[in-house]
Each structure stands twice: as C-alpha cells, then as structure tokens.
Amino acid sequence: MSSAKSLNGGLYVDGVTVTFDGFRALNNLSLLVEPGELRAVIGPNGAGKTTMMDVITGKTRPDTGIVRFAARDLTKLDEAAIATLGIGRKFQKPTVFDALTVFENLELALKAPRGPLACLRWLLSGEARARIEATMEQIGLAARCQDLAGLLSHGQRQWLEIGMLLMQEPELLLVDEPVAGMTDHETEQTASLLRGIAGSRSVVVVEHDLEFVRALDCRVTVLHEGSVLSEGSITHVQADPRVIEVYLGR
Amino acid sequence: MNRRLALMLCVLALAAIPAFNALPADHPLHAPDFLVSVVGKWICYAILALAIDLAWGYAGILSLGHGAFFALGGYAIGMHLMRLIGPRGVYGHPVLPDFMVFLGYTELPWYWLGFDWFAFAFLMALFVPGLLALVVGWLAFRSRITGVYLSIITQAMTYALMLAFFRNDMGFGGNNGFTDFKELLGMPLNTSATRAVLFYASLVTLVLVFWGCAHLTQTKLGRVLTAIRDAESRTRFLGYNVTQHKLFVFVLSAMIAGLAGALYVPQVGIINPSEFSPGNSIEAVVWVAFGGRGTLVGAVLGAFSVNALKTWLTSVAPDLWLIVLGLLFVIVTLVLPKGLIGLLRRRGP
Numbered sequence: 001m002s003s004a005k006s007l008n009g010g011l012y013v014d015g016v017t018v019t020f021d022g023f024r025a026l027n028n029l030s031l032l033v034e035p036g037e038l039r040a041v042i043g044p045n046g047a048g049k050t051t052m053m054d055v056i057t058g059k060t061r062p063d064t065g066i067v068r069f070a071a072r073d074l075t076k077l078d079e080a081a082i083a084t085l086g087i088g089r090k091f092q093k094p095t096v097f098d099a100l101t102v103f104e105n106l107e108l109a110l111k112a113p114r115g116p117l118a119c120l121r122w123l124l125s126g127e128a129r130a131r132i133e134a135t136m137e138q139i140g141l142a143a144r145c146q147d148l149a150g151l152l153s154h155g156q157r158q159w160l161e162i163g164m165l166l167m168q169e170p171e172l173l174l175v176d177e178p179v180a181g182m183t184d185h186e187t188e189q190t191a192s193l194l195r196g197i198a199g200s201r202s203v204v205v206v207e208h209d210l211e212f213v214r215a216l217d218c219r220v221t222v223l224h225e226g227s228v229l230s231e232g233s234i235t236h237v238q239a240d241p242r243v244i245e246v247y248l249g250r
Numbered sequence: 251m252n253r254r255l256a257l258m259l260c261v262l263a264l265a266a267i268p269a270f271n272a273l274p275a276d277h278p279l280h281a282p283d284f285l286v287s288v289v290g291k292w293i294c295y296a297i298l299a300l301a302i303d304l305a306w307g308y309a310g311i312l313s314l315g316h317g318a319f320f321a322l323g324g325y326a327i328g329m330h331l332m333r334l335i336g337p338r339g340v341y342g343h344p345v346l347p348d349f350m351v352f353l354g355y356t357e358l359p360w361y362w363l364g365f366d367w368f369a370f371a372f373l374m375a376l377f378v379p380g381l382l383a384l385v386v387g388w389l390a391f392r393s394r395i396t397g398v399y400l401s402i403i404t405q406a407m408t409y410a411l412m413l414a415f416f417r418n419d420m421g422f423g424g425n426n427g428f429t430d431f432k433e434l435l436g437m438p439l440n441t442s443a444t445r446a447v448l449f450y451a452s453l454v455t456l457v458l459v460f461w462g463c464a465h466l467t468q469t470k471l472g473r474v475l476t477a478i479r480d481a482e483s484r485t486r487f488l489g490y491n492v493t494q495h496k497l498f499v500f501v502l503s504a505m506i507a508g509l510a511g512a513l514y515v516p517q518v519g520i521i522n523p524s525e526f527s528p529g530n531s532i533e534a535v536v537w538v539a540f541g542g543r544g545t546l547v548g549a550v551l552g553a554f555s556v557n558a559l560k561t562w563l564t565s566v567a568p569d570l571w572l573i574v575l576g577l578l579f580v581i582v583t584l585v586l587p588k589g590l591i592g593l594l595r596r597r598g599p
Contacts, residue, residue, distance in 0.1 A: 095481050097477045097484070098480060108473060109488055114491060119471035119474050168489070
C-alpha cells in the first residue's frame with residue numbers, strides 16, 4: 001500500500017521549454033523526482049527556478065515538453081485541479097491568518113467540505129483533532145497551539161504555512177525559499193522539518209542558501225539559463241567546474 | 251462568566267423600562283412614555299448594528315447601504331399596517347390607502363397583494379432585503395469588488411432606492427411614505443400596552459440575534475470569514491469559495507437589518523423614503539465603529555451610546571449633531587480603532 005501511494009508521488013519533467021517574448025525562461029528542462037524524494041533546486045537569479053514551479057503548478061503553460069505527476073499530464077490541468085491532485089506549493093512570502101490561533105489556521109487548511117453551510121455545521125472530530133495535533137508536533141508549534149498566528153516569529157510563520165500545506169495532504173510539496181530571513185537556528189530546524197516530511201511525500205525545495213541546502217543532505221539540481229547544469233550531491237555539484245563558473249563564481 | 255452576567259443585567263435593566271412605565275404616573279419610579287418608545291427604537295438600531303458588524307467586523311464587507319435593507323423591512327411591515335387601516339382612511343375607500351385614492355389609483359397594484367396577512371408581510375421583510383443583497387452581492391463579489399469600491403456601490407444602491415421610493419408612481423406613497431397606522435395584530439398602536447409588547451418583541455429579537463451571531467462567529471464559518479477579512483486571496487488559495495461565503499453572510503446580514511426595520515416601523519408609526527438616505531447607512535456604520543467592530547457587544551454598545559448622545563444633543567443643540575457625528579468618526583478612526591469596547595478592555599483586567 002505504501003509503495004502504491006509513493007509511486008504516485010513521482011514527478012516527471014521532460015524537454016520543457018517556456019518562452020516569454022523570445023526569452024527562454026526554461027530551455028529543454030528535464031527533471032525526475034522520485035516518490036518520497038527530497039530534492040533541492042539551486043541556481044542564480046533568472047535560472048528558471050520559479051518558472052519551473054509555475055509550470056508544475058499550472059500557473060504557466062509550457063511551449064513544449066511533458067510534465068507528469070501521478071500518471072497525469074499536468075500541462076492540461078488548471079491550478080485548482082493540480083492542487084486537488086496533491087501538489088501543494090508554498091510561496092516565498094508566508095501568509096497565515098494573524099487573527100486566528102495556530103490550531104485554527106491548521107483547522108482551516110484541513111481537508112474538509114469548504115461550503116458556507118458545511119463550515120457552519122462543522123464539528124471537530126477526534127480524528128481531525130489528532131491530525132492537527134500531529135502536524136503541530138511535526139512543525140514544532142505544539143506549545144503555541146492556542147497562540148494567535150500574529151504573535152509568531154517569522155520562522156514560526158513559515159513553519160505554520162508548511163503545516164497548513166501538510167493539512168491539505170499533498171503528495172508533492174513545492175517549497176520556495178523557505179529560509180529567507182530566518183535565523184541560523186531556525187534554518188537548521190527547517191532543514192530537519194523538511195527532511196522529516198520527505199519520505200512520505202516528495203519535496204522540492206528552491207533555495208539560495210547553500211548552508212541550508214547542505215543541511216538538507218539530499219540530491220541537488222543546479223539550474224542555469226533554463227536547463228539543468230549539474231545534478232548530484234552537494235559536494236559533487238560544488239566541485240563541478242561548470243557550477244563553480246556560473247554560480248558559485250569564486 | 252462575569253461578562254455573561256453583565257450582559258444579562260443589561261437586558262434586565264432594559265426589560266424593566268416598560269414595567270416602570272406601567273406604574274401610576276405620580277409614582278416616583280414611573281418611566282415616561284417617551285422613554286419606552288425611544289429605547290424601543292434604539293433596540294432596533296442595535297439589531298441593525300449587529301447586522302452591520304457581522305458583515306463588516308467579521309467578514310470585512312463594509313456596506314454603506316444597510317439602511318436600505320432596514321428601510322425595505324420597514325416598508326414591508328408598513329404595507330401591512332396600511333392594509334389594516336381598511337376603510338378608516340380620510341377618504342374612506344374600502345380597499346385603497348389614502349395616498350392611492352389621492353393619486354387616482356382604481357385598484358390595488360399587484361405587488362400589494364398578500365400584504366393583508368401579517369405572516370406574509372413579515373416574511374417579505376426578510377425576503378426582499380435578502381434578495382436584494384443576493385443580487386447586489388453576487389454581482390459585486392463575483393467580480394471580486396472589495397473595499398471602498400463595494401462601499402460606494404452599496405451607497406449608490408441605497409441612494410437609487412431613495413430616489414425610486416420618492417416617486418409617486420412606485421406605489422409606495424412617494425414622498426410621504428406610510429403613516430397613520432391604526433393597529434397591528436389586533437392591538438391598537440397608540441396604547442402603552444402595545445408599546446410595551448413591541449418593546450419586548452424587539453428586546454427578545456435583539457437577544458436572539460445576538461445569541462445567533464455569537465454562535466455563528468464561534469463556528470468554523472466565523473473563522474473562515476475572519477480569514478477572508480484578513481487575507482482574502484490566501485483563503486481562496488486554501489480552496490474556499492470566497493464568493494459563496496461572503497454572499498452567505500451578506501444576505502444573512504441584510505435579512506437581520508430587514509428584521510430590525512420591521513420592528514422599528516410599528517414603534518415610530520411612520521416610514522418614508524428618507525430612511526433610505528445615504529446618511530442613515532453611514533450613521534449606522536459609525537455606531538459600530540464607535541462601539542467597536544468585530545465584537546458583538548461593541549456593536550450594540552455603539553448603537554445605544556451614539557443614539558443616546560444623538561437624542562440628548564438634538565434636543566439641546568440640534569445644529570451641532572452632524573458636526574459631533576463627524577467628529578466621533580474621526581476620533582474613533584484616529585484614537586480608538588477598536589472603539590469603546592477596546593478602550594474598556596484596555597482599562598479592564
């Protein structure tokens with residue numbers, strides 16, 4: 001059963017090209033993320049990292065190429081359908097509901113009927129409560145359960161947002177620059193949080209911070225001018241002369 | 251627990267007013283008639299304030315047209331009161347109200363049919379405001395019109411209705427509206443017993459609406475509304491159909507406003523198009539802002555305190571009222587963003 005589920009979590013991107021007014025944002029990009037894998041994507045500004053996220057989540061349509069997830073062709077689906085399919089995306093800027101508690105934020109994100117009348121009648125079941133509590137434990141906010149989200153630190157807000165994504169039970173998580181603006185300690189905790197999430201779900205992290213990527217301890221893909229420049233362990237890519245030339249530039 | 255006790259004491263204090271009015275006139279504790287009718291009016295205003303607070307304070311929909319829903323509820327019950335006059339009008343026509351005879355109507359317009367039944371008129375007092383809110387809300391929320399643009403649209407809505415109701419050929423009494431009511435549900439309107447009944451009906455409604463709103467805001471729907479208020483697009487991104495939720499609360503709020511209007515008109519004995527005037531809607535928003543939006547107690551407190559001030563000030567210095575109202579709004583916006591209730595809570599433990 002777990003293998004059947006994890007089979008669904010694989011992402012397959014092949015030969016994807018996206019052009020904006022003649023500028024090739026993605027150029028014959030190919031990427032394979034195994035089910036349950038944690039993958040870091042790095043690259044200089046303009047390398048196509050965000051465009052890649054946009055293509056996977058249906059925000060941008062590729063000119064050519066194949067994007068498949070759970071044996072479904074994502075290029076034919078819109079954003080909502082892709083989200084329903086189990087792909088969750090965390091944007092750079094965290095948005096949580098400040099006037100609600102940590103618990104209530106997660107409760108709103110929990111998979112449940114979303115209509116006004118369903119919300120009016122909604123009663124928190126023991127199972128739902130257990131899921132929310134488990135997620136709070138996972139994102140390290142169990143102690144802040146009844147605190148308003150507005151009182152959380154920047155790093156904690158990022159975790160809450162990741163937790164809200166988890167409540168929607170995605171099979172693939174796309175996480176855009178999760179540690180921007182975090183303290184070293186928070187960055188470390190975020191790395192272990194994401195490592196913990198991977199395994200049951202696939203996680204793709206886009207990040208600039210190389211220390212953080214090293215802490216993720218996973219396969220790294222380096223993008224440059226819209227295609228894959230190098231791939232492998234962080235030690236491997238950091239030793240790759242092409243990577244040193246275009247990105248690390250030292 | 252303490253808060254609940256304080257609320258119950260307030261309700262009891264209000265409930266005592268008609269009882270003291272029933273005492274003999276020379277009794278030292280006798281409450282004058284005007285106190286019953288004026289507080290009865292304020293109770294209706296408090297219900298309207300709750301309606302506005304539900305939409306604005308909780309869901310972030312700042313409607314500057316709630317006076318229109320209030321007036322429509324009032325007109326619905328007013329039509330019933332007009333039908334009850336029967337042949338006792340000045341012209342003595344067996345069916346038509348005086349203004350229709352005066353304007354040369356020969357028969358009752360079709361949209362007056364059914365209003366001789368109280369139950370029908372009462373349902374219309376809820377249904378018509380609800381329907382108007384549904385149409386206006388659907389058009390606005392579907393196009394993602396929010397903030398000040400929505401406020402302007404609702405303000406235009408109440409202004410357009412005012413102009414329409416001023417017209418004689420609308421069949422709603424034009425400029426003069428409806429008045430000279432005789433009785434309601436078999437009770438003659440000009441007795442203190444009827445005044446007491448209407449007073450208690452309004453008070454019970456206020457308590458029920460308060461309780462209902464308190465319950466609603468405690469449900470997950472209440473939290474979704476708060477989420478929409480604070481970050482609408484994020485809520486949409488979580489998979490909530492924001493249009494549906496806003497429409498739900500806007501229609502509910504309009505129906506509560508209609509209910510308040512229906513309780514108001516029999517107590518004041520008149521309804522005319524000036525109830526639709528944009529200033530009325532704005533004034534009602536000031537009550538909520540002054541009392542403290544986003545808290546139900548604040549809305550009620552605002553309605554009572556601003557209206558008490560208005561009643562006092564318009565008797566001692568009528569010219570000052572609009573200036574004071576404007577000042578109130580400025581002061582609340584600048585110094586008391588959470589209103590009176592915010593001030594009380596800051597002072598309190």
